[in-house]
Amino acid sequence: MDLETLLSYRWSAMTPEFIILGVVAVLSLLDLFLPRSFNRKLLGWLSFASIIAALITVFTLIGDTPVSILYDTFRLDSFAIAFKILLLIGAALAMLLAISYEPEEKLEEYRGEFYYLFLTALLGVMVMSSSGDLITLFVGLELLSISSYILVGMRKNYLPSNESAMKYVINGAIATAITLFGMSYVYGISGTTNIKEMAAALGAIDQQQHLFLLALAFLMIVVGLAFKISAVPFHMWAPDVYEGAPLPVTAFLSVVSKTAGFIIIIRIFIGVFFQVPDLSGNNSLILSLQNYLAVIAGATMLIGNIVALRQSNIKRMLAYSSIAHAGYLLVAVTAFSPFMIETLWFYLGAYLFMTLGVFAIIQVAAWKAKKVQINEFAGLYRSSPFLAVSLAILFLSLAGIPGTSGFIGKLNIFMGALSTEPTHYILASLLIATTVISYIYYFRVLAAVFFRQPQQETKISFSPPAVIVISLCVAVTVILGVFPNIAFDFLHGNFLSFNDFIQ
Structure with a gap:
């Protein structure tokens, strides 16, 4: 050259x-x-x-x-x-x-x-x-x-x-x-x-x-x-x-x-x-070859959520949760709907804020623990209502509860699976069923946070960077859940549905 x-x-x-x-x-x-x-x-x-x-x-x-x-x-x-x-x-x-x-x-x-x-x-x-x-x-x-x-x-x-x-x-x-x-x-x-x-x-x-x-x-x-x-x-x-x-x-x-x-x-x-x-x-x-992708997506959703039920370490639980979310995203890839890229972009963005917020809370609440067990979060609401409420909002979003960005993301994937020909009824059903399963392990953590007595009284020290991350993640999770058009208008207004992707 x-x-x-x-x-x-x-x-x-x-x-x-x-x-x-x-x-x-x-x-x-x-x-x-x-x-x-x-x-x-x-x-x-x-x-x-x-x-x-x-x-x-x-x-x-x-x-x-x-x-x-x-x-x-x-x-x-x-x-x-x-x-x-x-x-x-x-x-x-x-x-x-x-x-x-x-x-x-x-x-x-x-x-x-x-x-x-x-x-x-x-x-x-x-x-x-x-x-x-x-x-x-x-x-x-x-x-x-x-x-x-x-x-x-x-x-x-x-x-x-x-x-x-x-x-x-x-x-x-x-x-x-x-x-x-x-x-x-x-x-x-x-x-x-x-x-x-x-x-x-x-x-x-x-x-x-x-x-x-x-x-x-x-x-x-x-x-x-x-x-x-x-x-x-x-x-x-x-x-x-x-x-x-x-x-x-x-x-x-x-x-x-x-x-x-x-x-x-x-x-x-x-x-x-x-x-x-x-x-x-x-x-x-x-x-x-969609059927091969569908098998991987279905197995990923099922195994990720079912094995997460047995975890006592919150980082391992989040690992299996991450596996399950990969399965949700693979449903969008398998369906191959006309708005697949927009669906993946929104869900990955929502997942980004949900997950980073949770890890920031873990870092603040359990920074002394080598093995971050779920029971170490018992009574977190008593020692820090801010962390407890923030964790609840982020977990509700990961679970796909309405009013959060996680719900909008899963709804887009669900609609994409039903809007293509052939229609992916089995994958859509698995998406709903495994989402319900995920409620069990997310709410188990929240039950410990709000309703159990702490094992020992610990003083939580907040670092400004972690507080910024938690606050921003919670705010974006709620805003995108209530006003999802903010993200989609930005996407469609600036990227024209990715029309230049294969040009």
Whole structure:
């Protein structure tokens, strides 16, 4: 590539990524040369400022025409901008939790590494959201994955953290290999890694053996991505990782990493496989394989909610809850309704605030506990009515009670499952049934919070960052539940139903 071509690109499209990358470089150098006595939390505030700056920059890019640079490997369209907003908001709130995080074993020696690895993982998901090429997509995925493996094991003197990091690395490596193997089949048949060119090449294929290999590649990619979103039967890493990882990392994985998984799913499913004909040549390959996705979605909802009933550790309970929510989101993917992307965007946004708010409350209320048991929240209403009421609102939203954003999100998924042909009555019924099951374990925690006597009187100390996260999450959860059109009007007014996604 000559200098003239290099300078001709519209590099402003990558401004948010450049901000994060620049701060990562600065943080790594500062952490290397600053004395050990220097308060590394200041590096956390610098990280938070960079995320906010990147978020502001993303908002300034709204309304621009789609931009493709670097031979269409990086694409800035309405889809990328909309999901980068979610990613950056989630990362900003998780960073606030990280700044105020104080485990029993001190992290001061590694706190600087914590912040710039956090930003590196964020950079990976941002690259994934704008990927127009399988190589760029895979690089972003690995940037997220490798950073996440290290972050999970950051509590080096805490044995469960070491165990969860090892399990995460092994399972993640296997899932990555399977995904890459599936991608290699698609590349071998299409002769290109560019998603746009790949769709055009695969749409013209009519040879049965090639279509069979593409179906096999699709299933392998589904296996790899099912691990990333913790869908059954590739979910077993999630409870151990959620329990052992530092709490801000658990929060990051539960919202940002899950959002990243669905970003890849949308990019590959719609961008590539929707254009591929099935073996009969009368339908799309992805539509002919809906039953496989439906089985995964149904099993994920059932197992996630049923196993959550048996959990006494609240982080493990939330892990299985996260698995169940992945099942709800997969219902929207399986139904493949015309408003699938809008439904996923709203639900992931609502889930972001609900979950981060809950983790912020756990961090404040049980910061001294190594194993966060549900009975440790007994009598929380007596010691802190603010935390108790906030937890109740967020749990009611996770359960899908009317008047909350969680209800609106599930209603959209339910309507999407019933608005397509063929109609997915079984998935819609499972969605309702498993939602009712989830009431049991959510309300069990709330019963302990409001109606049980505390095991011991403890004084709860509030950190300003955690209070900001809790207050913001509760407010957004209620506002989007009462006035959901705020989000949908913003989406439709600025992103035109993602019409430029496959252009």
